[in-house]
Amino acid sequence: MELARRFFLQQVARVTAGAALVPLSTVANAGINDQPPRRGGDPKKRYAMLIDLRRCIGCQACTVSCHIENQAPLGKFRTIVSQYEVESLESGNAVQFMLPRLCNHCDNPPCVPVCPVQATYQQEDGIVLVDSDRCVGCAYCVQACPYDARFINDRTQTADKCTFCAHRLEAGLLPACVESCVGGARIIGDLNDPGSQISKMVEEYRGELMVLQPEKNTVPHVFYLGMDERFIDRPSAAPELWEIRDGEGQELGYEYAEH
Amino acid sequence: MTAKGRNWGTNMQSIELVAPRYGIAWYPWAVQYFFLIGLSYASLWLVIPGAILGREKWKPAARLALLGAVSTAIVAPVSLLADLHQPLRFWHFYAYPTPSSWMSLGSIFLPLYVGAVIFLAWLIWRDPLKARAGAGGLQGLIARGIPLGQWKTPRWLVVVVGVVAVVLSFSVMVYTGAEVAILKARPLWHTEYLPAIFLLTGVIGAAGLAVVINRFSGMRHPLAGDQMLTIILVATVLAGLVAAGWLAQGLAINDGSVAAALESVRDNAGWRRAAYWGVAAGILLFLGAGLMEVMGSLRGTRWILGLLALAVAWMFRWTVLMDVQTIAKHTAGFNDYTLSLGSQGLLGIVGTFGLWLAVVVVVNLFVPWRAAYGGRDGADTLSATKGEPSYG
Ligand code: SF4
Ligand code: SF4
Numbered sequence: 132m133e134l135a136r137r138f139f140l141q142q143v144a145r146v147t148a149g150a151a152l153v154p155l156s157t158v159a160n161a162g163i164n165d166q167p168p169r170r171g172g173d174p175k176k177r178y179a180m181l182i183d184l185r186r187c188i189g190c191q192a193c194t195v196s197c198h199i200e201n202q203a204p205l206g207k208f209r210t211i212v213s214q215y216e217v218e219s220l221e222s223g224n225a226v227q228f229m230l231p232r233l234c235n236h237c238d239n240p241p242c243v244p245v246c247p248v249q250a251t252y253q254q255e256d257g258i259v260l261v262d263s264d265r266c267v268g269c270a271y272c273v274q275a276c277p278y279d280a281r282f283i284n285d286r287t288q289t290a291d292k293c294t295f296c297a298h299r300l301e302a303g304l305l306p307a308c309v310e311s312c313v314g315g316a317r318i319i320g321d322l323n324d325p326g327s328q329i330s331k332m333v334e335e336y337r338g339e340l341m342v343l344q345p346e347k348n349t350v351p352h353v354f355y356l357g358m359d360e361r362f363i364d365r366p367s368a369a370p371e372l373w374e375i376r377d378g379e380g381q382e383l384g385y386e387y388a389e390h
Numbered sequence: 391m392t393a394k395g396r397n398w399g400t401n402m403q404s405i406e407l408v409a410p411r412y413g414i415a416w417y418p419w420a421v422q423y424f425f426l427i428g429l430s431y432a433s434l435w436l437v438i439p440g441a442i443l444g445r446e447k448w449k450p451a452a453r454l455a456l457l458g459a460v461s462t463a464i465v466a467p468v469s470l471l472a473d474l475h476q477p478l479r480f481w482h483f484y485a486y487p488t489p490s491s492w493m494s495l496g497s498i499f500l501p502l503y504v505g506a507v508i509f510l511a512w513l514i515w516r517d518p519l520k521a522r523a524g525a526g527g528l529q530g531l532i533a534r535g536i537p538l539g540q541w542k543t544p545r546w547l548v549v550v551v552g553v554v555a556v557v558l559s560f561s562v563m564v565y566t567g568a569e570v571a572i573l574k575a576r577p578l579w580h581t582e583y584l585p586a587i588f589l590l591t592g593v594i595g596a597a598g599l600a601v602v603i604n605r606f607s608g609m610r611h612p613l614a615g616d617q618m619l620t621i622i623l624v625a626t627v628l629a630g631l632v633a634a635g636w637l638a639q640g641l642a643i644n645d646g647s648v649a650a651a652l653e654s655v656r657d658n659a660g661w662r663r664a665a666y667w668g669v670a671a672g673i674l675l676f677l678g679a680g681l682m683e684v685m686g687s688l689r690g691t692r693w694i695l696g697l698l699a700l701a702v703a704w705m706f707r708w709t710v711l712m713d714v715q716t717i718a719k720h721t722a723g724f725n726d727y728t729l730s731l732g733s734q735g736l737l738g739i740v741g742t743f744g745l746w747l748a749v750v751v752v753v754n755l756f757v758p759w760r761a762a763y764g765g766r767d768g769a770d771t772l773s774a775t776k777g778e779p780s781y782g
Contacts, residue, residue, distance in 0.1 A: 164572055167490050189408075206411070213721060214408040220401045228404075232720065241575060247494035248486040267482050268475025270415035271493050277575035279412055279719045288475035343720065347574055361404075368404040370723025 164244045172254025177322040177352075178295055179257065181329050181340070182231050184357035186314035189214050189229040193308035193317065200296065200307035207282045209233060209293040210308050215368055230362055231317070233308070234259060234280040234293035235343065235351030242272040242281060251290065256321075257352060258297050263289040277347050295319065322352075332356070409721040416711060417734045419473035422742040424707045426466035427500075427566060428592030429599055429700075431559035433459035434507060436596055436621070441514060441763065442552035444545075449763045450614040454600040454607075457750065457759050460511045462599075463504045465746045470500070472738060492569040499561040506555035512536070513543045513551055518761035532756045563589055570710070577650035578714045583636035584647075590629040591703040594675070597621040598699025603750075605693035609760055615692050622699050623679035630672060654717055658724050664709050671702050 189212050197203070197210045210233035218225040236259050243251050243259065250266035253259045261272075266289035273281045273290060284291035296306030300319075304310070309317045320329035333340065333354065341358040342351040361367065433455045439445040440452025471477045483497035516537035523534045567585025574580045597618040604615050640648025654661040678695045682688045716725045729735045753759065760766060 162489060163492060163495070163568075165490050167488065191408075208410045211410045212408065213406065213410075215404050215406055217402055217404045220403060227407075241573070244490035245493065245573075247488055247491045247497060248482040249488050250482075250486075265479075265482055265486065266476065267479045269473070269493060270475065271491070271569075273415040274715075275573050275575050277719055279410070279721070282412060283415055283475055365718065365720055366404065366406065366722050368406040368722040370409070370718075370721070371405040371407060 166239065166244055167249060167252070169253045169255045171252075171260075172256035172258060174255035175323060176256040178236065178300070178319065179322045179329055179333075179352040179354065180233075180236075180295070180309075181318045181332050181354045181356060183314075183316045183318065183332075184229060184231075184355055186316035187212065187229040187231060187312075188314055189227060190313050192311045192313050193231060196307040196311035197293075200299075201294075203291060204285045207284065207291070209280075209291070213366075215362070215366060228359060228362065230355075230366075231308075232278065232280070232343075233353060234276075234295075235278060235349065235353045236293075236295060238350035238352060239348060241275045241277065241347075241349055245271045245275045247271065254297075258295050259292075260294055260297060261290045261292065263287050263291075266290050277344050277349065278351075406722040409718075412718075412725060414712065414715040414725070414727055416715065417473055418708075418712065418729070418736075418739050419469045419734075419742075421704070421707045421711050422469035422739060423466055423473060424566060424588070424711060425595070425704050426462040426469065426742070426746070427562060428588060428703060428707070429595050430459050430462040430466060430507065431503075431563050432589070432592040432596035433462065433599060434555060434559045435593070436600060436618075437510075438552070438556060441510075442549055442556070447613065448617065449765065450609070450611040451600060451617050453760060453762050453765055454603045454609065454611075454614055454618075455596065456511055456514060456762065457603055457607075457753060458596060458599045459507055461746055461749045461753060463507045464749050465742060467500060467504060468745060469738070469742045472733070492565050492572065496562070496565040496569060499558060499565055503555070503558040503562045506551065506558050510548070510551045510555050513548050514762050515757050515759060517543055518758040518765075521761065522758055529756055563592075575719060576714055576717070577646035578654070578717070579647070579710070581636065581640075581645065581647035583632055584710070586632045587629055587636075587706065590625050590632060591706045593625040594622055594629065594699045595703025597625065598696040598703070601692050601696030602700065605696070607754065607760070612689070615689065619679055619682055619689070619692060619695070622675065622695065623683060626672060626676045626679065630676070633672075650717070654724075660716075660724075661713065664713060667705065668709065671698065671705065675699060675702055 191212055194208060194211045197208070201209055203209050210231065213230040213232060215228040215230070216225050217228055236257050238257065240253060240259050243253050246252075246266075247269060248265055248267055250262045251259065251272045252262070263284075268283060268288050268290065270283055270290065273283060276292075281290055281292040283289070296304070296308075299306055306317075306319055309319050318329050318332060320327035322330055322333065324330060336356050340354040340356055341360060341363055342354060343363050345351075345363065355363075436455035437452045437459060440448035440450070441456065471480055474480065483494060487498070488494040519533045520537045520540065521533075523530065525533055564585070567588050570579045570588075571582060571584045572580070601615055601618045601622075603609070604611055604618070636645075637648060639645060640651075655665050675695070675698055678698065682692060682695065712727065716727045718725055731737060733741070
């Protein structure tokens with residue numbers, strides 16, 4: 132077991148490595164699982180988000196405003212801020228770590244080629260969307276996203292996820308989460324415009340930015356500044372929240388009704 | 391893991407305070423589909439020697455396996471459809487074909503396969519049906535109508551349709567395996583060993599199904615039972631070798647699926663149970679089949695082994711498809727999954743098996759499948775209490 136454990140830890144530690152695993156790449160070369168052509172959107176743009184974790188206070192204003200803007204069913208989130216407590220065993224000091232999460236609008240999104248009806252597609256501007264009129268609710272894309280960014284919306288019975296608030300961007304507005312962010316931690320913009328704030332920050336912090344699960348080769352376009360590399364993979368933390376059980380040992384779960 | 395948090399390197403530990411909770415997105419319907427379609431394609435392979443190659447010794451087994459292949463092929467697509475959250479939109483698959491998606495390819499392979507299997511069964515069963523044309527009532531009506539004429543089924547046609555069906559069965563086998571194995575988001579699925587074990591447990595289950603049908607249809611053919619026993623034994627050994635290969639290679643080259651499996655087994659009691667159960671069931675199957683091979687007197691209990699073989703095939707799919715979904719992808723720990731009682735849960739499982747049983751009963755009532763390729767129509771021996779008790 133010790134040996135196996137060491138191998139596992141190596142696996143976790145190898146955070147920046149490139150393609151490595153993917154033994155089925157030969158299949159992908161044959162066309163199956165290749166990215167289908169992008170459609171719609173402004174081909175001159177490439178939207179992306181930069182999250183400055185140094186400014187995030189974990190207030191969940193983004194979570195709430197997204198919920199109000201996009202009406203996700205209760206208990207399902209297009210964006211949410213995961214919160215961790217990291218404690219030093221030597222000094223006993225504890226710090227909080229915040230990880231705002233949303234769809235990464237990946238440049239090589241594994242959710243797109245799997246969709247059997249092309250209801251999930253990527254626009255030319257990089258935004259990954261779901262056509263809920265076409266979606267058959269097979270949830271294949273939900274399985275394919277490594278970030279749990281997708282879910283089946285109980286009301287529409289179709290796949291749902293963050294859209295970068297494409298409808299607001301189109302109207303010249305910022306996404307709800309960006310607009311409501313108390314610390315100004317979320318920056319959205321066009322990477323193809325060298326004058327945009329995001330382009331400038333990407334330039335300035337190039338060596339420091341991190342993305343989630345880079346080894347999966349999804350090429351995420353949500354960049355984190357001030358990131359701790361121990362959180363870029365599935366966090367090795369104790370899931371304290373779920374330790375609270377009822378008398379039968381079942382998880383307590385969310386106790387609320389549909390709004 | 392300490393009481394309070396996961397030890398994190400040398401001097402840190404971390405606990406997760408807030409994280410979203412995601413339910414599973416594929417329901418037990420998916421397990422039912424993978425189970426039934428696996429039984430179906432593997433059953434079809436058991437039909438090959440007797441029906442397509444014309445091996446006399448394998449004809450009884452082919453009779454049993456054909457019933458298994460057809461009945462599961464009819465029910466499998468129903469459970470697949472039920473796993474869609476928008477089942478009425480299934481026509482979108484054909485309105486927007488997508489060559490990049492294994493599921494889309496599957497939506498083409500599957501109906502062709504099901505059609506070919508039904509066509510093959512029709513060709514094979516129409517001769518015994520014709521022989522029953524004199525029967526009265528609905529049975530006679532069906533026996534006169536379904537064969538569509540008095541012509542004798544030409545042997546070459548059975549061979550051609552059989553070969554086409556087998557080719558299509560390979561496409562179904564490949565797509566069901568690849569569909570799951572390409573998903574790098576779930577390390578436990580993302581290994582080429584997975585389709586191999588799907589295949590082998592499919593064969594184990596199909597042979598088990600034939601044994602069970604052999605017993606409960608009253609056919610109780612000893613040779614067919616022995617042949618299926620050998621297939622279970624060989625497939626179990628192969629599955630064990632593949633699993634060992636997966637583990638060994640995973641430890642050697644640091645494969646993500648092995649790492650994820652070890653982590654899950656280490657951190658979660660449910661996973662430990664599943665691992666023990668899997669190993670125990672595999673060993674039991676191996677020992678049971680092996681013992682029966684050497685000790686003929688035990689063979690009357692073959693059907694119990696058949697049920698165990700079916701259980702192994704089903705449990706493997708349950709563990710792979712349901713339990714793996716409870717492993718959080720970018721948060722700590724495991725999502726709870728409790729089987730619901732409704733159609734997304736228990737009712738769905740029971741319903742699919744009920745539907746399968748109904749199909750078998752209807753076929754058994756109207757089709758003299760035991761009489762295919764010159765067999766004896768033993769419809770009168772349906773009662774399981776008759777027959778020679780020493781054969782299972
Ligand atoms: S984060 Fe997930 S849902 Fe978003 S584009 Fe990437 S794979 Fe798709
Ligand atoms: S759930 Fe909808 S969007 Fe996702 S893969 Fe299935 S059809 Fe496509």
